[in-house]
Amino acid sequence: MVSIVVPIYNEEELITQFHEALARALDGVADEWEVVYVNDGSTDSSMELLKGLQSMDQHVVVVELSRNWGHMGAIMAGLHTAAGDAVILMDGDFQDPPEVLPQFIAEWKRGAEVVVAVRRSRQERRKVLSLLFPLFYRIFGALSDFPIPLNAGIFSLMDRKAVDSLIAMRERNPYLPGLRAWIGYRSAIVYYDRQDRAAGDGKLSFISRIKYAFDAITGFSYKPLRLSFVLFALSCCAAILFGATMLFSTDPIKTAALGVTCSIFCMGSLLLLSMGLLGEYLGRVYDQVRARPWSLISNVHRPHARIAAQPAEVVVRNGALAIQTDGVATHEQPGIRAA
Numbered sequence: 001m002v003s004i005v006v007p008i009y010n011e012e013e014l015i016t017q018f019h020e021a022l023a024r025a026l027d028g029v030a031d032e033w034e035v036v037y038v039n040d041g042s043t044d045s046s047m048e049l050l051k052g053l054q055s056m057d058q059h060v061v062v063v064e065l066s067r068n069w070g071h072m073g074a075i076m077a078g079l080h081t082a083a084g085d086a087v088i089l090m091d092g093d094f095q096d097p098p099e100v101l102p103q104f105i106a107e108w109k110r111g112a113e114v115v116v117a118v119r120r121s122r123q124e125r126r127k128v129l130s131l132l133f134p135l136f137y138r139i140f141g142a143l144s145d146f147p148i149p150l151n152a153g154i155f156s157l158m159d160r161k162a163v164d165s166l167i168a169m170r171e172r173n174p175y176l177p178g179l180r181a182w183i184g185y186r187s188a189i190v191y192y193d194r195q196d197r198a199a200g201d202g203k204l205s206f207i208s209r210i211k212y213a214f215d216a217i218t219g220f221s222y223k224p225l226r227l228s229f230v231l232f233a234l235s236c237c238a239a240i241l242f243g244a245t246m247l248f249s250t251d252p253i254k255t256a257a258l259g260v261t262c263s264i265f266c267m268g269s270l271l272l273l274s275m276g277l278l279g280e281y282l283g284r285v286y287d288q289v290r291a292r293p294w295s296l297i298s299n300v301h302r303p304h305a306r307i308a309a310q311p312a313e314v315v316v317r318n319g320a321l322a323i324q325t326d327g328v329a330t331h332e333q334p335g336i337r338a339a
């Protein structure tokens, strides 16, 4: 069985159209499939629409999160719930085109355990983002200590082995494209042209994108930490230069005043930069130590046909605990291990 995980946050304009396109793309390609829609605390009618889809289509599983956890929290809850032998991750706004799914499944059937969709081109309505994405990939490509395919997001297929490995890592601030490359396994790439979203506005805030960029860099590079040494060397050179200027100056009072002011600012900004970088790493270490879950699931709504086949039970899957009653798993905590 193939599971498709789709995070949903206020996508009422697109849900029905998206599900139709998904079902069309999978028709005749996958023998058995389910689509796990993760409702990430939507405040519009997305939840009602998803339940409506489920009443008409037995392939639909709806995961309801306890609040809005953000894109990655929703993805991790979906990965945790998906039961397929392979799991496809994609956004629900047509930016990841459903027409690519048959290629994913074909590569998987040929033996690939991780299939990554790499963007050949990218349509972006928001001009700032279309400038920032290539800049990010350039910086990340230069900094990363591990080879990670650039221009790839969450859009991918992972075999059950890869999904279980990813969940077992329990990284609190996961940069999914990085971890997906890091786990290894037999990989394949499919290329696609990324379209603009079909309707509505982008739901991710600018700040959350910056945080994600820092997750990528801090997760896969120690180079920013080593920057302190480079800054130290530079500030040593500056100190020597100022010292030499003062020695040869004809107006010692003016030169000394200038030199002192300038070096205070230089040192101050270098120290602040180093501390800021340390803070980025330290904050993530703190998150990891607290070991809070990626997100909390309040309900899993499964289609009735599958509930009938599944008696109430306590399920321990992927090392996580779920109490399953009447087909609705409650209190699932993606990321909390069963004792």
Ligand code: UDP
Residues within 6 Å of the ligand: 006, 007, 008, 009, 010, 011, 040, 068, 069, 070, 071, 074, 091, 092, 093, 095, 197, 201, 202, 203, 204
């Ligand atoms: N999304 C989510 N939770 C959020 C924000 C977004 O589940 O807090 C979903 C959203 O509904 C969409 C996907 O994540 O299916 C990607 O979001 P968006 O299109 O806004 O991001 P972008 O493509 O602009 O990076």
Ligand code: MG
Residues within 6 Å of the ligand: 091, 093, 095, 197, 202
């Ligand atoms: Mg999008």
